[in-house]
Amino acid sequence: MAIRIGFIGVGGIAHSHLGRLSQIKEARIVALCDVVREKAEEAAKKYEAVSYTNYKEMLDKESLDAIFICLPPFAHGDVEIEIAKRGIPFFIEKPVNLYREKAKEVEKIVEEKKLITSVGYVLRYMDIVEKAKDFLKEKKIALVLGRYFGEFPRSPWLGIKEKSGGQIVEQATHIVDLMRYLVGGVDSLYAEGFKGLNKFENYDVEDASIVSMHFKNGAIGSLTCNWLLFGFQPTLEIVTQGIQVQYSVTSLKIISKDKKEEFQVSNDYALLEDEVFIEAVKSNNPAKIESDYSDGLKSLEVTLAANESMEKGQIISL
Ligand SMILES: NC(=O)c1ccc[n+]([C@@H]2O[C@H](COP(=O)([O-])OP(=O)(O)OC[C@H]3O[C@@H](n4cnc5c(N)ncnc54)[C@H](O)[C@@H]3O)[C@@H](O)[C@H]2O)c1
CATH class of the missing domain: 3.30.360.10 (Dihydrodipicolinate Reductase; domain 2)
Known part of the structure; x- marks a missing residue:
């Protein structure tokens, strides 16, 4: 069964991941969220997915196996807490946050839920x-x-x-x-x-x-x-x-x-980064992930x- 993926943040780096994920057989892009409606809609049209401007609505309506968080640093924190509380594995672009305490809060939930995570230290x-x-x-x-x-x-x-x-x-x-x-x-x-x-x-x-x-x-x-x-x-x-x-x-x-x-x-190291994450979610085995949330937090x-x-x-x- 394909891994159903949602995106939060559909800017520059999200498009790099989207292009790569569309080459990965086990990955299916199903939903995309950006606060700028046109960005979400344009990408949703291209990848035959559903667009959202509110990530909570996306999480409520879609059944997702994994999320790619491609937000600018200032937008991190509450998004990861919400995703982690719902027990959804996530890939997050670096840097994981701008505040250590907030990142520690995320890390705690990730550890409690034993979530598969990967940070974009490509x-x-x-x-x-x-x-x-x-x-x-x-x-x-x-x-x-x-x-x-x-x-x-x-x-x-x-x-x-x-x-x-x-x-x-x-x-x-x-x-x-x-x-x-x-x-x-x-x-x-x-x-x-x-x-x-x-x-x-x-x-x-x-x-x-x-x-x-x-x-x-x-x-x-x-x-x-x-x-x-x-x-x-x-x-x-x-x-x-x-x-x-x-x-x-x-x-x-x-x-x-x-x-x-x-x-x-x-x-193709960038493709490998995404393949490893998808495979880790599929097998529920993070062994090949080079940087998980806790490690990204140390950097x-x-x-x-x-x-x-x-x-x-x-x-x-x-
Ligand atoms: N690993 C790498 O090599 C690499 C390369 C480029 C960028 N990045 C990282 O990726 C992150 C994003 O960079 P980018 O270049 O794609 O930025 P960007 O500005 O092009 O895209 C960010 C997108 O997030 C959207 N956004 C902002 N707040 C939001 C929110 N609350 N909910 C939903 N959408 C929201 C913006 O509208 C925008 O479309 C940065 O942290 C950057 O460091 C990593």
Whole structure:
């Protein structure tokens, strides 16, 4: 039997998931909800589903096996609580929330109900990331250098701190999450931000930031970000004895004194992310999900700590 799917939020990323889910035999898109009626209706027409503007009405009227939550950060919280209370498995885009306490509330219900959840930390599904993880297993990591450089994507909410959380919480979270995945948990951090060059309407977030980090396993690291350049350039470099592991967008280099290996992503990692979630719901087995709600919350905690450090000018312990 096909998995009956509903969407809440039918913007940019929802359309990426919709396109992929329509390639998955076991997935059936049955209902779509967006506060902007036209967005829900247009997508519903395309995918032969029912449109809604109120997610509670959608949940009341439809019998859904899974929900894709593709909302902007500021709209998270009550939606996940409602879905979790009803015991419906969900996929949620990163970041899972803007407030730790609210995310903890969601996590509690998810755990009580033993719900299958997945968070959109899609880089974890890249074959090169798996290769890096295998390579680094049992190696003592000393230094971790993450970067998230690029231009400011012109979104109506991204440049407003209380709506998006800013660049670290909203976007560089992918690199923070890779750090956690490949290196381990963060113990403490100190962050500083720079403002004043970007002049977009309502924009009140940092143009650039730098975070100095200490990991639980003793490694030290940094994350530097800016929205002052062009394109999209996330990178992560990891240094262990005699070896550099360099991830950059879709490539991986493993470099030692005598050998330089380079690999390109060769799997459809975004499709895999959705396939794994659908299969997990179908089999009620989350084993292949790379990031569940609780894990996504841990990446959120690191990025919120960076914001707190920028605000207070203090080292934050996690
Ligand atoms: N994993 C990734 O690589 C990736 C890529 C892009 C975006 N994202 C994440 O996905 C999320 C959404 O980003 P986007 O680019 O699709 O944003 P978007 O602004 O294009 O779409 C969000 C949609 O949600 C709707 N919406 C807002 N509040 C709502 C509510 N209460 N009920 C129903 N609909 C509501 C909006 O009308 C809009 O259509 C963000 O958190 C972003 O970080 C993840």
